[in-house]
């Protein structure tokens with residue numbers, strides 16, 4: 336089972352999943368929790384290049400290709416082996432983030448970005464995607480309040496960019512209704528955490 340978490344900045348997906356992982360492990364499931372861009376040493380190095388605040392010159396297509404490169408390495412080294420061993424893989428962001436951020440918000444086109452990602456992933460799509468939907472104004476406010484989370488190059492985009500990202504995710508969720516579940520991430524953390532666990536248990 337391959338599960339991905341998607342949503343705009345500050346949607347709380349990383350915190351919300353911790354509860355589900357803990358509960359699932361207590362039930363005896365083997366979970367591999369990982370994130371994009373990153374998850375392996377090579378992918379983490381690519382992440383540093385993508386998110387560095389110094390790289391203001393980065394071209395949109397370069398950005399999209401780097402995300403896809405990082406994703407491929409992550410699949411090869413971590414995700415595919417774990418799935419083969421029958422583990423549940425939970426990945427914080429995956430291909431849909433590229434469709435939303437690079438395809439829509441950077442304006443590269445969903446189809447173009449999907450195509451380079453098909454090459455990178457050999458058509459590996461998640462079984463379940465949980466979209467943490469939230470108004471980006473609330474999301475950015477949460478990031479500012481949360482001093483442990485470092486601000487990266489994409490956080491520095493204007494609010495319009497993040498609104499486009501939100502709408503992009505909502506429209507992607509309608510394109511793939513069989514694997515998407517949308518949750519309202521503006522509710523209290525405890526409610527969101529429980530809903531996430533319920534959604535996963537229903538699919539197992």
Ligand code: TYD
Nearest residue numbers: 344345371372402428429432433436489490
């Ligand atoms: P991260 O600090 O992991 O953000 P978050 O906690 O919000 O997940 O940074 C990842 C950033 O990269 C985030 O701004 C979203 C962006 N991103 C893309 O633009 N395209 C992608 O394909 C992926 C995976 C992430």
